[in-house]
Amino acid sequence: xxxxxxxxxxxxxxxxxxxxxxxxxxxxxxxxxxxxxxxxxxxxxxxxxxxxxxxxxxxxxxxxxxxxxxxxxxxxxxxxxxxxxxxxxxxxxxxxxxxxxxxxxxxxxxxxxxxxxxxxxxxxxxxxxxxxxxxxxxxxxxxxxxxxxxxxxxxxxxxxxxxxxxxxxxxxxxxxxxxxxxxxxxxxxxxxxxxxxxxxxxxxxxxxxxxxxxxxxxxx
Amino acid sequence: xxxxxxxxxxxxxxxxxxxxxxxxxxxxxxxxxxxxxxxxxxxxxxxxxxxxxxxxxxxxxxxxxxxxxxxxxxxxxxxxxxxxxxxxxxxxxxxxxxxxxxxxxxxxxxxxxxxxxxxxxxxxxxxxxxxxxxxxxxxxxxxxxxxxxxxxxxxxxxxxxxxxxxxxxxxxxxxxxxxxxxxxxxxxxxxxxxxxxxxxxxxxxxxxxxxxxxxxxx
Numbered sequence: 001x002x003x004x005x006x007x008x009x010x011x012x013x014x015x016x017x018x019x020x021x022x023x024x025x026x027x028x029x030x031x032x033x034x035x036x037x038x039x040x041x042x043x044x045x046x047x048x049x050x051x052x053x054x055x056x057x058x059x060x061x062x063x064x065x066x067x068x069x070x071x072x073x074x075x076x077x078x079x080x081x082x083x084x085x086x087x088x089x090x091x092x093x094x095x096x097x098x099x100x101x102x103x104x105x106x107x108x109x110x111x112x113x114x115x116x117x118x119x120x121x122x123x124x125x126x127x128x129x130x131x132x133x134x135x136x137x138x139x140x141x142x143x144x145x146x147x148x149x150x151x152x153x154x155x156x157x158x159x160x161x162x163x164x165x166x167x168x169x170x171x172x173x174x175x176x177x178x179x180x181x182x183x184x185x186x187x188x189x190x191x192x193x194x195x196x197x198x199x200x201x202x203x204x205x206x207x208x209x210x211x212x213x214x215x216x217x218x219x220x
Numbered sequence: 221x222x223x224x225x226x227x228x229x230x231x232x233x234x235x236x237x238x239x240x241x242x243x244x245x246x247x248x249x250x251x252x253x254x255x256x257x258x259x260x261x262x263x264x265x266x267x268x269x270x271x272x273x274x275x276x277x278x279x280x281x282x283x284x285x286x287x288x289x290x291x292x293x294x295x296x297x298x299x300x301x302x303x304x305x306x307x308x309x310x311x312x313x314x315x316x317x318x319x320x321x322x323x324x325x326x327x328x329x330x331x332x333x334x335x336x337x338x339x340x341x342x343x344x345x346x347x348x349x350x351x352x353x354x355x356x357x358x359x360x361x362x363x364x365x366x367x368x369x370x371x372x373x374x375x376x377x378x379x380x381x382x383x384x385x386x387x388x389x390x391x392x393x394x395x396x397x398x399x400x401x402x403x404x405x406x407x408x409x410x411x412x413x414x415x416x417x418x419x420x421x422x423x424x425x426x427x428x429x430x431x432x433x434x435x436x437x438x
Binding site for chain 2: 059
C-alpha cells in the first residue's frame with residue numbers, strides 16, 4: 001500500500017526541486033512576456049520585414065515540439081561558446097516557445113482595444129508613443145490577463161522537460177529520489193500534487209491581479 | 221556541420237516520423253473517445269458522475285504531461301498492469317488531451333442555437349435524432365479548428381515519449397546522435413520534420429473543415 005513516510009524522508013530534496021521549478025517558471029515567464037510583447041509590436045509596426053520575422057518565429061515555435069526546441073538550444077549554445085548552462089538553456093527554450101503564444105495573445109488584445117479610445121487619445125494631442133504607452137498597452141495587458149494566466153500554467157507544465165537536460169527541478173529531483181529508493185508511486189503522486197498546488201496558486205494570483213486592475217479601470 | 225551525414229541518416233528519422241504519426245493518431249483517437257465520454261458524463265443528472273468528470277479534468281489540467289507519462293508508465297505496473305512503452309505513451313497522450321478536447325466539443329455543442337433544438341423537438345424528433353441530424357453536423361464544423369490545434373499540440377507532445385523509448389522521431393534522433401555526435405544538426409532537421417508534418421496536417425484539416433461546413437454557403 002501507499003507509504004508516504006518515504007515522501008517525508010525525501011521532502012527536503014523535493015522542496016529544493018519545487019523552488020527551482022518556480023524559479024524556472026518565473027524566469028521563462030518574464031522572457032516569454034518580453035519576447036511576446038516585442039514580437040507582437042514588431043508585427044503591428046511598420047518596420048520593414050517585421051511582420052514576417054514575427055510570423056515565421058511564431059510558426060516555427062508552434063510547429064515544433066518544445067522538447068526538440070530545448071535540445072536545439074541546449075546543443076546550440078556550446079556552438080556559440082556558452083557551456084554548462086543548463087538552467088539558461090531551459091529558460092531560453094521554454095521562454096522562447098511560450099513567447100510565440102504570448103505574441104498571439106497580445107496581438108488579439110491590442111486588436112480588442114476600442115478604436116475610439118485610440119482616436120480620443122490622438123485628438124487630445126498624444127503622440128504615437130504616448131498612445132501606446134498610456135492607452136493601448138495598459139489596456140491590452142489587462143484584457144489579456146486571463147489568457148496569459150492560462151499560458152503561464154501551460155509554461156509551468158512544460159518545465160519538467162528541463163529534467164532531460166539535467167536541471168534539478170521538481171521532476172528531476174523526484175527521479176533522483178526514485179532512483180535511490182525504487183519507490184516511484186508515492187513520489188510521483190506527490191510531485192503531481194505539488195504541480196497542481198503551484199498551478200492553483202498561479203491562477204489565484206492572476207484572479208487577484210485581475211480584480212485589482214479591473215477596479216482601476218472602472219475607476220479611471 | 222556535415223549535411224551529407226544528415227542525408228545518410230534521414231531514412232531512420234523518417235521511420236521515426238512514421239511512428240510519431242501512428243502513436244499520435246492512436247492517442248488522438250483515444251482522446252476523442254474519452255472526451256465524448258467526459259461530455260456525456262458532464263450532461264448527466266447524477267452528481268457523482270459529474271463530479272468524477274470534474275476531478276479528472278482538474279487533475280489533468282494541473283499535471284505536466286511528462287509527470288503523467290511517468291505515472292502511467294511506472295505506476296500501472298505496480299498495480300499489476302504491465303504495459304509496453306508504446307501503449308503507455310498512447311494512453312498518456314489520450315488521457316492528457318481528453319479534457320481539452322471535451323471542452324472543445326462541449327463548446328461547439330452549446331454554440332448550436334437553442335431554437336433549432338426546440339424546433340427539432342416540436343416536429344417530433346427523438347433525442348438521438350436531434351443529436352445526429354441537428355447538433356452533430358453543425359458542432360463538427362465548429363469544433364474542427366480548435367481540435368486541429370489540439371491535434372498539433374498532441375503530435376508535438378508525442379516527442380516526450382522518447383523518454384520512455386518509444387521509437388518515434390525524437391527517439392530516433394537520439395539514436396542517430398549517439399552515432400554521429402552531431403546533436404545540433406540532427407535536432408534542427410527533426411524540428412523541420414515536425415514543422416512540415418504539422419503544417420500539412422493543418423492544411424488537410426482546413427480542407428476537411430471546408431467540406432463539413434459547406435452547408436453554411438448554401
